[in-house]
Amino acid sequence: MTAKIAYDAVEVGTELPAQSFPVTRATLVQYAGASGDFNPIHWNERFARQVGLPDVIAHGMFTMAEAIRVVTDWLGDPGAVVEYGVRFTRPVVVPDDDQGALIEVSGKVAAKLDDNTVRVDLTATSAGQKVLGMSRAVVRLA
């Protein structure tokens, strides 16, 4: 594992480059196929509304997969991720149009730990609201 970021080069408060990830209905269909999660709340608006949702929502695991990209793109080596956890606080609602929704993710170093590891805290929002809580990764730096 060879992260391109050196432990000595970061401090608590170091910000990772923020990114925005677009998600459309087509994205969700593709993710359903790749992940094997065919729950109709992620592609069938009629079904989503029947179970009380405002519209089709993104897979929570899709949002989780996008959020960690801020970390893995920063590290270079995704194998340097030691721990990663999130709480799914609000759904990402994906309307049936060409724009879809946007997941905006930022991260910063929250603690320097042993063995060249640091904890990164992530913030993920969509339509101005937090969609993940307690979103944290522990990563091993060079």
Added chain:
Amino acid sequence: MALDQSFVGRSYPPTDPYEVGREKIREFAEAIGDANPAYTDPEAAKVLGHTDVIAPPTFVFAITYKAAGQVVQDPQLGLDYSRVVHGDQKFAYSRPVRAGDRLSVTSTIESIKSLAGNDILDIRGEVHDEAGEHVVTAWIKLVARAPEEEA
């Protein structure tokens, strides 16, 4: 109705091995729009010190979630799956999942709580490779919402 606390600590038999394929990793990486070459190019993965392409961190979820189905669908436990939502998810890695891995999952019920009529179930999935070495542990928190009050 609250779930039976005596299920806490119960482990389920290890799953049959899931063989991780390069093209399945590629398909997953494309679906999340991630062009990191460590997921698709064995040479790029080797430069980073991996023996083959590795999988994105959340790739293993599909395997551990399927394994958790043993718990979720255990008729003795009696979870109402139609009311279940995914609360939390966490992974702790000994190493990244990589192409060629044959992974087996052992699921254990870590805790059962009842909060405001909701059943909250924590399941730990220990993922080992064919040599029996630990690869990753996945924790999933499932929340079965309380049935709506009768009108």
